[in-house]
Structures are given as structure tokens and as C-alpha cells.
Amino acid sequence: MHIEIDEIAKEFGATAALQPVSLSIPSGALIALLGPSGSGKTTLLRILGGLEEPSQGRVLFDGVDATGMRVQDRRAGFVFQHYALFKHMTVFENIAYGLRARPRATRPANAEIGRRVTKLLELIQLPDIGKRYPSQLSGGQRQRVALARALAIEPRMLLLDEPFGALDAKVRKELRGGLRHIHDTTGLTTIFVTHDQEEAMELADLVVVMSMGRIEQVGKPADIRAKPQTEFVREFLAA
Amino acid sequence: MADATFSPMTDSALTLASRPRATRFRKATEEPRWFRWTLTAVVLVLLAVLVLAPLATVFVEALVKGIPAALESLGDEDALAAIRLTLTIAAVAVPLNALFGVAAAWALTKYSWRGKAFLLTLIDLPFSVSPVVAGLCIVLLFGANSAIGGWLVATGHPIVFAVPGIVLATMFITFPFVARELVPLMTEQGTSEEEAALTLGASGARMFFTVTLPNIKWALLYGVLLCNARAMGEFGAVAVVSGKIRGETATMPIMIEIFYNQYASVAAFTMAGVLTLLALVTLGLKTALEWRYADQLSASGRH
Numbered sequence: 232m233h234i235e236i237d238e239i240a241k242e243f244g245a246t247a248a249l250q251p252v253s254l255s256i257p258s259g260a261l262i263a264l265l266g267p268s269g270s271g272k273t274t275l276l277r278i279l280g281g282l283e284e285p286s287q288g289r290v291l292f293d294g295v296d297a298t299g300m301r302v303q304d305r306r307a308g309f310v311f312q313h314y315a316l317f318k319h320m321t322v323f324e325n326i327a328y329g330l331r332a333r334p335r336a337t338r339p340a341n342a343e344i345g346r347r348v349t350k351l352l353e354l355i356q357l358p359d360i361g362k363r364y365p366s367q368l369s370g371g372q373r374q375r376v377a378l379a380r381a382l383a384i385e386p387r388m389l390l391l392d393e394p395f396g397a398l399d400a401k402v403r404k405e406l407r408g409g410l411r412h413i414h415d416t417t418g419l420t421t422i423f424v425t426h427d428q429e430e431a432m433e434l435a436d437l438v439v440v441m442s443m444g445r446i447e448q449v450g451k452p453a454d455i456r457a458k459p460q461t462e463f464v465r466e467f468l469a470a
Numbered sequence: 471m472a473d474a475t476f477s478p479m480t481d482s483a484l485t486l487a488s489r490p491r492a493t494r495f496r497k498a499t500e501e502p503r504w505f506r507w508t509l510t511a512v513v514l515v516l517l518a519v520l521v522l523a524p525l526a527t528v529f530v531e532a533l534v535k536g537i538p539a540a541l542e543s544l545g546d547e548d549a550l551a552a553i554r555l556t557l558t559i560a561a562v563a564v565p566l567n568a569l570f571g572v573a574a575a576w577a578l579t580k581y582s583w584r585g586k587a588f589l590l591t592l593i594d595l596p597f598s599v600s601p602v603v604a605g606l607c608i609v610l611l612f613g614a615n616s617a618i619g620g621w622l623v624a625t626g627h628p629i630v631f632a633v634p635g636i637v638l639a640t641m642f643i644t645f646p647f648v649a650r651e652l653v654p655l656m657t658e659q660g661t662s663e664e665e666a667a668l669t670l671g672a673s674g675a676r677m678f679f680t681v682t683l684p685n686i687k688w689a690l691l692y693g694v695l696l697c698n699a700r701a702m703g704e705f706g707a708v709a710v711v712s713g714k715i716r717g718e719t720a721t722m723p724i725m726i727e728i729f730y731n732q733y734a735s736v737a738a739f740t741m742a743g744v745l746t747l748l749a750l751v752t753l754g755l756k757t758a759l760e761w762r763y764a765d766q767l768s769a770s771g772r773h
């Protein structure tokens with residue numbers, strides 16, 4: 232799905248989390264929002280997911296204005312920074328949650344739900360953990376379960392907030408490949424937030440560098456490396 | 471292991487339990503043996519004198535003329551009316567306060583808005599205001615001499631010296647219990663699980679019943695038990711608003727006072743015994759909960 236961000240701004244009281252920003256995200260792209268802490272990455276992601284209302288501007292999904300669309304209707308697969316798995320539910324029930332939440336008319340039968348959850352568990356390469364609880368999983372496993380839960384609703388886009396932030400270096404590398412694989416098999420427009428430039432450069436088709444609520448530069452990793460457009464980008468990449 | 475030496479008493483007790491005996495060594499927080507024993511003995515004696523002895527007296531006095539006499543005193547019409555009234559009051563006030571408590575905790579923890587700190591203080595108010603003052607406020611507000619009260623009495627729905635007033639007074643006194651149990655827990659849990667449910671398509675109600683409620687259920691139950699114990703035992707505020715009409719507005723604690731003042735000692739102590747038993751059941755349930763769900767309750771700042 233093609234996503235158009237049109238002059239979106241967000242204020243929290245007196246603080247401007249986002250200056251008016253505009254960005255066009257082609258369908259099927261894998262995008263990184265890269266920037267230091269507090270640069271407005273999460274805020275932008277949450278506005279796309281419908282968890283935050285912009286102070287001004289519009290969001291268009293495939294050319295249709297979706298600014299006022301309810302979060303439930305957006306079908307945005309959201310992976311939260313600390314995964315936000317439902318701790319009192321098994322992995323199976325976590326992944327099935329979105330399917331069970333559907334109105335009766337479109338809710339799959341129990342057997343079908345079971346089939347889909349099993350398939351998703353295979354996709355994240357953890358076929359045998361359906362009966363476990365989130366507290367019994369490693370950080371990397373939790374992240375993959377969160378991804379599967381988001382995919383279960385057959386989302387139109389995938390939004391991930393620092394998906395590798397809480398993991399150690401070795402697991403991060405592994406899971407990067409996992410996200411790339413899932414993006415390539417589903418073809419979903421995918422936006423992930425990171426403050427790690429190596430991660431952004433290695434994984435994304437297009438990197439959006441942000442600072443203080445502004446977009447500093449948008450480009451392919453190689454182009455950004457070769458031709459940093461602003462002082463900030465140059466310094467940030469050098470760091 | 472060395473850093474456990476500096477952790478507070480409760481933590482070191484926990485680490486001790488999970489560690490093999492052989493590696494046990496003296497901690498900075500651990501006093502000499504004679505001191506611990508003396509301290510424990512003092513506490514036990516105090517407990518016996520201050521808590522157990524009076525409790526035992528209640529039952530001894532109730533049964534001093536035998537079980538039949540005690541049971542007969544309970545068969546008194548006014549006594550039965552008091553028990554019914556107390557159970558009714560608890561049945562109305564506790565669920566309402568559970569509801570309000572969840573709503574207040576929700577408003578305090580899941581949104582950010584101006585005046586939050588003020589609401590938090592307001593919730594604690596019943597703990598710091600004397601119950602008698604609370605009762606007087608209700609009398610002033612809804613009594614026959616006030617504008618609202620006059621109208622209510624004229625239309626045949628009096629609040630003061632009637633059951634609604636007792637419910638109001640009880641609710642005022644017990645309002646903090648549920649909210650106070652929930653606020654720290656819900657603050658710690660944050661909103662991300664709720665948000666996850668919404669992004670997965672759940673309606674607000676579905677989110678509440680499948681995500682929020684399961685996450686707070688033990689703390690909620692715990693708060694409800696405390697609220698219930700206090701609701702049944704409240705005397706001061708109820709004494710003011712009820713008018714102490716036998717058989718009509720006299721709750722169990724009020725009826726105990728009435729019996730006692732009339733030198734109906736067996737009746738007074740039997741009623742007190744029943745109230746105590748109700749409290750002990752609550753305490754038992756509370757302890758069972760604490761024991762079974764210690765980890766989830768400790769998140770709410772207990773222990």
C-alpha cells in the first residue's frame with residue numbers, strides 16, 4: 232500500500248514533537264526512520280498507526296484520506312518497542328487475538344484460526360512455542376511472536392518501533408534477516424524505527440533521517456552515505 | 471551475591487530462601503540471634519494483648535450464657551434487620567466502588583491530563599477526613615434543612631436517616647480502597663498492551679475485558695475485599711447519617727452499640743462475633759490471595 236504523509240505536525244502541549252513533515256512511501260518498500268532519541272520517529276509511526284492524532288496535516292493510504300480513520304480500521308500491523316505481548320495469554324492466543332477480535336461475520340472458524348496461527352508460527356520459525364507464555368520466551372522469540380501477531384490481521388502495512396532495540400548484538404543480526412525475509416515474502420509496505428544507522432543502512436530500501444521533529448534527508452542508503460545533504464546528517468553518520 | 475548484603479530486609483529474605491543453606495552467611499541487615507528472639511517475643515505479646523485477647527473476649531462474652539442464648543439473640547427481629555441491612559449496604563456500595571475505583575484508576579493512569587495530581591489527592595481524602603465529619607457533610611448536604619434535602623423529603627425520597635444516606639456514607643469511606651490498589655499497578659503496566667489490542671482491531675470494550683481486566687484482576691479482587699471489610703464495619707459516618715433507627719437504619723455496628731448501651735451484653739457480643747467472623751473470612755481470603763498471587767500483588771507496591 233502506498234502511504235502519503237502530507238504536512239503532518241504534532242504538538243504535545245508546548246513541545247513540538249513533529250514539525251510539518253511530508254513523505255511519500257512507495258508500495259512495498261522497506262523504510263527506516265533513523266534519528267537520535269527524541270527526534271519524533273515514534274510519534275510519526277504512531278500517527279500512521281492511528282494511535283496518535285496529528286495536530287495538522289493528512290495521511291493518505293493509496294490516495295485515500297485516512298487521517299481520521301480509527302486505529303481498528305487501519306489494519307496496520309504494529310510491533311511495539313517492548314513488544315507489548317499479552318502476558319496472561321499463550322503465544323497461540325496472542326497471535327489469534329486479532330482474528331478473534333473480528334466481527335462475527337468476518338471472523339474465521341476456530342479450525343481456520345488454528346491453521347493460520349500454525350502457519351504464522353512456521354513463518355517466524357518457532358513452530359513449537361504456541362502453548363508457552365510470553366514470560367517463558369527469550370527476547371528474540373518475543374519479538375518474532377509480536378511480528379506474527381501483527382501479521383495475523385492480514386495488515387495493509389507493517390509498523391515497527393525499534394524492533395531490535397531490546398536485543399543483544401548477535402540476536403539483532405539474526406532477526407534483521409528475519410524481518411527482511413518476512414518483508415520479501417509478504418510484500419508489505421514496512422516502516423521501522425531505529426536509532427542505529429548500521430541497522431537502517433543494511434536493512435532498508437529507503438532511509439529517512441530525522442532530527443528534532445524534522446526530516447533531514449530521504450534516500451537510498453548508499454546515496455545518503457555518499458551525499459549527506461545537511462550538517463546534521465553528516466555529523467550523525469560520522470558518529 | 472555480595473550485593474545482596476546491601477539490599478533491604480525483604481529482598482535479602484527472598485534471596486535467602488532460594489539459596490542453599492550451606493552458603494549462608496551473616497548479613498549486615500541481620501541482627502544477633504538474642505535480639506531477633508526478643509523482638510519477636512515482644513511483638514507476639516503485643517499482638518496477644520492488643521488483638522487476640524479482645525477478639526477472644528468477644529466470643530467468650532457472646533457465649534457466656536451458652537450457644538442457644540447467643541443464637542436466640544440473633545433471632546431478634548432488629549438483629550436480623552441489622553444483618554440484612556449491612557449485607558445490603560455492602561452489596562450496593564462495594565460493586566459501585568469497584569466500578570468507580572476502576573474508572574478512577576483508568577483515568578489516572580491511562581490518560582495524561584491537567585489536574586491528575588488533584589484527583590489523586592481527592593481519592594485519598596476519605597482516608598484523612600474523620601468519618602464523623604464525612605457523615606456530617608452528608609447530613610448538611612442532604613438533610614431536611616438543606617434545599618436538596620427538603621425537596622427529597624417532600625417527594626418521599628429522604629437520604630439522611632434512611633438507607634440511601636448510609637450507602638452514600640459507606641461509599642465515601644470506602645472509595646479509596648479499590649483505586650489505591652489499582653493505580654500503582656496500572657501505572658506500572660502502562661498502556662501498550664491496550665494499544666496493541668486496538669491495533670489488532672479490538673473495540674474498546676473488548677480491549678478492556680480481554681486485556682485490561684485480566685491484568686488487574688487480582689489487585690481488583692484484593693481491593694474489593696478490603697473495601698468490603700471496611701463497608702461492613704463502618705461505624706462513625708453511618709452513626710451520623712443513619713439516625714440509628716432500630717430495625718430500619720441500624721447496621722450491624724450500630725446495632726452492637728444499641729444492644730451494648732441497653733446492657734444486652736449477649737446480644738451485643740454475639741452480633742460483634744458475627745461481624746468479626748465476616749471480617750475473618752475476608753482476612754482469610756485476602757491472605758490466600760496474597761500467598762497465591764504474591765508476584766502480581768507485589769507489583770502494586772505491597773510487601
Ligand SMILES: Nc1ncnc2c1ncn2[C@@H]1O[C@H](COP(=O)(O)OP(=O)(O)O)[C@@H](O)[C@H]1O
Nearest residue numbers: 243246247248267268269270271272273274275
Ligand atoms: N505522549 C507524549 N507527551 C508529551 N510529549 C511527548 C509524548 N510523546 C512524545 N513526546 C515528545 O515528543 C518528542 C518526540 O518523541 P518521540 O516521537 O518519542 O521520539 P523518538 O521516537 O524519535 O525518540 C520528544 O521530545 C518527546 O519528549
Ligand SMILES: [Mg+2]
Nearest residue numbers: 269272273274
Ligand atoms: Mg521512540
